[in-house]
Amino acid sequence: MSLLARLAPHLPYVRRYARALTGDQTTGDHYVRVALEALAAGERVLDPNLTPRVALYHVFHAIWCSSGAQLEGPADDDPAADDTTRRLMRIAPRSRQAFLLTALEGFTPSEAAQILGADFAEVEKLISEAQAEIDAELATDVLIIEDEPVIAADIEALVKELGHSVVDIAATRTEAIDAVARKTPGLVLADIQLADGSSGIDAVKDILARFDVPVIFITAFPERLLTGERPEPTFLITKPFQPETVKAAIGQALFFHPRKASRQAA
Numbered sequence: 001m002s003l004l005a006r007l008a009p010h011l012p013y014v015r016r017y018a019r020a021l022t023g024d025q026t027t028g029d030h031y032v033r034v035a036l037e038a039l040a041a042g043e044r045v046l047d048p049n050l051t052p053r054v055a056l057y058h059v060f061h062a063i064w065c066s067s068g069a070q071l072e073g074p075a076d077d078d079p080a081a082d083d084t085t086r087r088l089m090r091i092a093p094r095s096r097q098a099f100l101l102t103a104l105e106g107f108t109p110s111e112a113a114q115i116l117g118a119d120f121a122e123v124e125k126l127i128s129e130a131q132a133e134i135d136a137e138l139a140t141d142v143l144i145i146e147d148e149p150v151i152a153a154d155i156e157a158l159v160k161e162l163g164h165s166v167v168d169i170a171a172t173r174t175e176a177i178d179a180v181a182r183k184t185p186g187l188v189l190a191d192i193q194l195a196d197g198s199s200g201i202d203a204v205k206d207i208l209a210r211f212d213v214p215v216i217f218i219t220a221f222p223e224r225l226l227t228g229e230r231p232e233p234t235f236l237i238t239k240p241f242q243p244e245t246v247k248a249a250i251g252q253a254l255f256f257h258p259r260k261a262s263r264q265a266a
Contacts, residue, residue, distance in 0.1 A: 099130035140186030147195035173198035214253040
């Protein structure tokens with residue numbers, strides 16, 4: 001199989017990553033092109049011990065780190081940059097790489113370590129540092145839709161640990177709508193099956209019809225959302241959940257949402 005054929009399925013994704021990493025489409029595409037040219041000329045080779053996708057990102061990083069990380073300028077000075085790009089570019093390059101590789105590209109921390117030429121512990125530390133910066137900047141008001149008191153309390157503790165405020169805990173669709181009427185949240189964490197037999201899915205639909213807020217579903221019934229018959233949620237966590245999974249999803253949901261979430265006035 002030719003080099004191009006091996007890499008073709010992965011090129012759209014490495015271009016997406018390069019654009020997010022550099023904060024600019026033209027610059028990102030340039031570094032991808034330079035990486036491909038280096039491979040074609042034999043100046044760089046894909047590591048045979050890595051999967052083709054991981055090996056391609058590894059080569060891209062070798063190219064970018066030799067110049068790109070040192071040459072980038074602040075996105076805050078670019079009037080064309082959106083909120084997400086500005087936030088990304090404020091994160092230190094190494095932490096930004098680890099965060100994007102795992103949050104945007106879906107690599108495991110072990111794969112990210114292979115790409116970055118780092119060890120697992122360093123990558124976890126870099127991700128935590130990026131997550132801390134994100135959480136501090138994007139503190140917001142959170143609505144929890146959950147009918148199990150113990151689970152709701154656990155989620156509330158996680159939310160507060162990240163520096164966010166909990167505006168309400170709703171156990172039914174009606175309570176959720178009433179809570180939003182009192183104060184607009186910047187993030188919604190929702191179960192699917194609620195106390196009175198009502199649906200968290202319907203509650204979220206009602207909320208999204210009025211407000212543009214990111215939503216994370218936390219449910220024991222993921223099959224009710226992953227049907228392929230309608231738009232599926234970007235963030236879906238299965239119960240029983242790991243605290244770190246919820247924390248990461250909160251940071252990612254707020255970070256990548258098109259409209260920056262901000263703390264609402266009381």
